[in-house]
Amino acid sequence: MPEEAIRPGPKFAASVRKAVHEENLDLPERMKEVLTCENCEEPLDQCACLWIEFDHEKERHFIDKVFDGGYLPIIDDGNTDWYVAETEEDAGDAAKKYWMELAETDPAEFACLVGNDTLVRWGMNQPAGPGSVKVCNLEEWLELVAEHPEEEFGSYDGNEIQVRAVSESLQEDLGFVPTVAYRHN
8 A cells, every 4th residue: 555545444444444344364463554544543433533524635634632623613632623514504504694793793893804995895885805806785794705705714725625525523522524614823
C-alpha cells in the first residue's frame, strides 16, 4: 500500500479482522499497521479518537475539541477550526438564521454590517446589498445568504470543503454525520 494511500475506516477494519479471525489467519505486520489508528495505536474498530478527513486532503485530522459555534458546531484539531454541517442546505439555513436573528435582535449592528445605504435602497425596493450580488430586499438577501454559507462560515478562505469520512466517535459527539465543513481560522 503506498504511503499516501488513505487508511480504511473502522467498519472496513472490523470486517477484515473478522474475516482473518474466522479463517484463522495471521495478519502481516504491514496490514496490522493499516488497521490501527495512527493517533492512539488502537485497532480502528476499537478506536475512540475523534477524526475527520476531507476530500481535498490525504491526511486525517484528529480533533481536540468539539464546541458550540452558535449556529453550527465547530471542531478544532489544535491548529485549525472548522464549522461542520450535515448538509450544505443545513449550513445555508444556519447562515440565514444568523442574519435574520441579528436583524431582529440587534438592528443597529445589522445596519452597521450591511450598511445604511443598503437598507435605504431595500426600503425603496432598489437593488443593493453587501457583496457583489445586489438584491431588492432583505428576504431576497437572506435567500442569497442561504445559497452561499461558505461566505458566512468559511472566514479563512471562503470555501466549502467536502467531508470524505469521520470517526464514529465524532459522529456521536456531533449527533450527525457531517458532509461539509468551512475553515474558520
